[in-house]
Amino acid sequence: MNGEGDVALWDSVWRDHWYSKNALRTRRAGQKAACIRDPILRILTSNQAHVCEIGCGSGHFLKAVSDFLPPQTRFYGCDQSASAIRLARQTTSEVPNVALSVCDAGATPFPSGIFDAVFAVCVLEHVEDKGRVLEEMRRICRIGGYLILFYSSRHSAFRLERVLKSSLRSWKFGYQDELSARQVLELFRSNFSSKGHGTLQGDWDFPLLRSVDFLISLFAADWGRYQYYLLERVS
Numbered sequence: 187m188n189g190e191g192d193v194a195l196w197d198s199v200w201r202d203h204w205y206s207k208n209a210l211r212t213r214r215a216g217q218k219a220a221c222i223r224d225p226i227l228r229i230l231t232s233n234q235a236h237v238c239e240i241g242c243g244s245g246h247f248l249k250a251v252s253d254f255l256p257p258q259t260r261f262y263g264c265d266q267s268a269s270a271i272r273l274a275r276q277t278t279s280e281v282p283n284v285a286l287s288v289c290d291a292g293a294t295p296f297p298s299g300i301f302d303a304v305f306a307v308c309v310l311e312h313v314e315d316k317g318r319v320l321e322e323m324r325r326i327c328r329i330g331g332y333l334i335l336f337y338s339s340r341h342s343a344f345r346l347e348r349v350l351k352s353s354l355r356s357w358k359f360g361y362q363d364e365l366s367a368r369q370v371l372e373l374f375r376s377n378f379s380s381k382g383h384g385t386l387q388g389d390w391d392f393p394l395l396r397s398v399d400f401l402i403s404l405f406a407a408d409w410g411r412y413q414y415y416l417l418e419r420v421s
């Protein structure tokens with residue numbers, strides 16, 4: 187569980203910060219959804235899949251995946267921040283079959299094994315004590331279902347910026363870490379089998395640092411702002 191400080195911090199980010207602006211969120215969610223569209227369409231073969239995004243923020247990722255999933259899909263989203271869920275209700279107002287709730291990702295109201303896919307998009311890196319959230323994601327995903335994650339990469343110039351800002355106390359997004367693909371896969375090793383992962387470039391604010399990432403990525407394929415992961419629940 188995150189502390190009350192984190193909830194208040196994210197509430198204020200979603201209320202006031204440039205980060206919450208509709209155009210930015212739409213663009214970033216669109217990039218992420220596009221990069222995992224094909225694997226999602228391959229694994230979600232039922233027309234009536236149940237999918238859930240934990241830490242759904244303003245709901246733009248749910249909206250973006252709803253654009254290519256069948257209209258009978260049931261969408262669920264939850265976030266610890268009430269301001270986020272208020273925005274998410276607006277963002278997804280035209281998505282059929284959507285249910286949103288304010289709750290901690292370590293203690294959701296969902297029955298066990300109900301979801302065909304659970305998304306966590308740039309959320310786990312903001313959870314310091316990850317054990318309960320990881321266990322909850324396992325619980326609500328059915329055996330044979332999938333976790334689809336985006337996680338800030340340790341191999342990105344972004345890490346330098348974040349560490350520097352954290353040490354100067356000018357980092358605005360609370361707890362944050364960055365992990366390598368090996369470290370992320372290790373978190374899920376006991377119950378999930380990796381069905382692939384990749385790197386997403388761009389999607390952040392400083393063109394100079396983004397260019398550094400791009401240049402390094404020409405020589406190191408796993409270098410970039412985010413890694414994404416497809417993990418099948420096997421036990």
Ligand SMILES: C[S@@+](CC[C@H](N)C(=O)[O-])C[C@H]1O[C@@H](n2cnc3c(N)ncnc32)[C@H](O)[C@@H]1O
Nearest residue numbers: 188196241242243265266267290291307308309
């Ligand atoms: C970086 S934002 C990402 C939001 C959204 N997934 C997106 O991609 O735009 C992280 C979100 O995770 C939420 N979050 C962090 N820890 C959480 C927890 N323990 N339970 C529920 N939500 C959490 C925050 O409130 C915030 O809305």
